[in-house]
Amino acid sequence: MSEITLRNVCKEFEKGHFAVKDFNLDIRDREFIIFVGPSGCGKSTTLRMIAGLEDISDGELWIDGELCNYYEPKDRGLSMVFQNYALYPNMTVYGNLAYALKIRKVPKKEIDERVHKVAKTLEIEHLLDRKPAALSGGQKQRVAIGSAIIRKPKAFLMDEPLSNLDAKLRAQMRIELAKLHKELETTIIYVTHDQTEAMTLGTRIVVMKDGVVQQVEAPIELYDNPVNLFVAGFIGSPSMNFFDAYVGEENGKVVVWLGGKNQEKKIYLKGYQAEMAKLKVMNKPVVLGVRPEDIYEYEEAKERGIEKDTQGVEEIVTAREMLGAEVFLYFDAQCKTHAVRLRPENNTCTGEKIRFYFDTERVHIFDKETEENIFYREGAQK
Ligand SMILES: Nc1ncnc2c1ncn2[C@@H]1O[C@H](COP(=O)(O)OP(=O)(O)OP(=O)(O)O)[C@@H](O)[C@H]1O
Ligand SMILES: [Mg+2]
Structure with a gap:
């Protein structure tokens, strides 16, 4: 013992x-x-x-x-x-x-x-x-x-x-x-x-x-x-991607604009995420976090039925890493490099543009001041 x-x-x-x-x-x-x-x-x-x-x-x-x-x-x-x-x-x-x-x-x-x-x-x-x-x-x-x-x-x-x-x-x-x-x-x-x-x-x-x-x-x-x-x-490699963002409402939906209010790049939240965002950070600047494996290209996003939840996130690939079982694409936004993990069949080359779709049920939103995850579920697994 x-x-x-x-x-x-x-x-x-x-x-x-x-x-x-x-x-x-x-x-x-x-x-x-x-x-x-x-x-x-x-x-x-x-x-x-x-x-x-x-x-x-x-x-x-x-x-x-x-x-x-x-x-x-x-x-x-x-x-x-x-x-x-x-x-x-x-x-x-x-x-x-x-x-x-x-x-x-x-x-x-x-x-x-x-x-x-x-x-x-x-x-x-x-x-x-x-x-x-x-x-x-x-x-x-x-x-x-x-x-x-x-x-x-x-x-x-x-x-x-x-x-x-x-x-x-x-x-x-x-x-x-x-x-x-x-x-x-x-x-x-x-x-x-x-x-x-x-x-x-x-x-x-x-x-x-x-x-x-x-x-x-x-x-x-x-x-x-x-x-x-x-x-x-800290946990996860490559690490979670973070974007400065702003939470608001658009046609009755909770929206998170990447970069700032009314920007072209945006995602829509649903269910628990939408509720928490409404409750805690409505009309506030936040940090949006999304892991590389929770971002998809169009085909896969469509298979998952999530293609309508992200709009305008079109990026130029700045680096590509083929690891055999997966491929990582990197893009620069907000003065940072972000990683996306896709199926190895994806053959987007460096310098090409690609549209990305976030799995908005897997994103996190952090309060800009306290840095707390507003989607954190206390004792979720106990
Ligand atoms: N004998 C000591 N006297 C004064 N400060 C110390 C002493 N030992 C460690 N510290 C300080 O205490 C803090 C914690 O050190 P510690 O060695 O526990 O870090 P660590 O997490 O193990 O880091 P690392 O990953 O680099 O090994 C550091 O700021 C270090 O400078
Ligand atoms: Mg040590």
């Missing part, structure tokens, strides 16, 4: 300057929790406070029902894996794996069994006699993870453990980690910059900005129902 609770946890490195502010989170047993956010937002600091490597300035840290603020790191029952996997260079892989057990005076025979079991799980049995210098990046990473697993901790804390690996190895290790999480049945708290890691590994994602938690949600929920402009822009 390993439940970790943070109650109003703060970190103040300098007086009045919070690296982490009022961090609240209930991490359930066996969760794979991901911390994401821009550089300097407090991810590592939070993890280090949980591990006991950094003092908690204010608030409470509970691990399995015990208040742990003042526990020594070694007494918290957690294992940490760092970005720069700390292996002992003079020891073999076997020695590195065995080390934590040796200093805990575990009997030799048991150490031997546990080392082999972990090595087997991570497929590094054939490397046990090698020194770290003779290992590849991915192999070193496995040893580092192995030396964390072998202690049978209550939970693992991992700070960007894959960031030193190349893209292919990263993808491989990502799948290994997912398997490992299933197999070990322990709680993992994992810091990453990587969108794919966050979306695929996490049971829940914590998005942070300037030391403050913005939203905690299951990956798909976060993707579909972001609480604010920041979360909407």
